[in-house]
Amino acid sequence: MRITATAVTHPAGLAAKPSWLLTQAGARAGRLVADGFAALDAHGYHYRLLAELDECGPASQATLGRQCGIDRSDVVAVVNELAARELVERGPDPEDRRRNVITLTPAGKRQLRRLERQLARVQDELLAPLSAGEREVLARLLGRVLDHHTAPAPE
Amino acid sequence: MRITATAVTHPAGLAAKPSWLLTQAGARAGRLVADGFAALDAHGYHYRLLAELDECGPASQATLGRQCGIDRSDVVAVVNELAARELVERGPDPEDRRRNVITLTPAGKRQLRRLERQLARVQDELLAPLSAGEREVLARLLGRVLDHHTAPAPE
DNA sequence: CCTATATCAGGGGAACTGACATAC
DNA sequence: CGTATGTCAGTTACCCTGATATAG
Secondary structure, three states: OOOOOOOOOHHHHOOHHHHHHHHHHHHHHHHHHHHHHHHOOOOHHHHHHHHHHHHOOOHHHHHHHHHHHOOHHHHHHHHHHHHHOEEEEEEEEOOOOOOEEEOOOHHHHHHHHHHHHHHHHHHHHHHHOOHHHHHHHHHHHHHHHHHHHHHOOOO | OOOOOOOOOHHHHHHOHHHHHHHHHHHHHHHHHHHHOOOOOHHHHHHHHHHHHHHHHOOOOOHHHHHHHOOOHHHHHHHHHHHOOOEEEEEEEOOOOEEEEEEEOOHHHHHHHHHHHHHHHHHHOOOOOOOOOHHHHHHHHHHHHHHHHHHOOOO
């Protein structure tokens, strides 16, 4: 748990660049979220996979990775860690013997609920200076930027 | 130079969380910016330090780090790299023999200008789906979030 | 044959921590 | 003395690249 509070006087030129602001705010957000998750013995990848499983049900590792944007090789490690904590189960897929079927356990679901509450707390701290309406606007703008860069491909 | 275009179908629950959007959009932005800088043999830290020096003039490493949010120990490495490329000069401070005075060279200034142009290009790509007004709004909201978390200290 | 899956080994940049000698 | 500075060594989370064995 880091509590760093570097008092920074941003030079005016930098502070005006949206990409700078985005990377910096993103980094801040990432750190807050990571610290929050760490307090529950979890990482961002853990949360993402658990949330995916909860929403879409059991799936193969490749599918999981594709759907929540985690590289297949990282999925292996994360599933290992989640399985070691008994938050997911890894079983063979009878219909395709290359695959593993990953399933959320009841304990996994409980942990996911904890992580969601933690995320909500962190979010509140992160967006403290913004009103509810402003948070809405921010989310919508970020969503559009993200969409434009995560789903550009179907040519 | 990465051109990854992971076609991701974000689960609805995740896509709604502002902190998730922020970290994801921040990551995207960071990658685009990093790739753009890499094409000019530079990193984000290089740009930040050069920009700081250009705006505020020669400074010690500790001051530089404080003003642009880079850790002291990282400043050492970055200054090493910039000095090796002769973009900055590292000299002793006659008034305080603990310190080094870092100075921007003419070549450093030229490189900074290139990086600024590159950053502008990347920004345009990044924010392509947003109008000028929306970019303004986004920048202002992010700025407020950032301020709240980078200058929380004067209690 | 070619593709997809799971796995492993590893790199690379960003951010951070802890320790240390030196100078104030 | 305590604090600030520069330096070094090392760590972590995330993202990515390659290779391999195996199953479709």
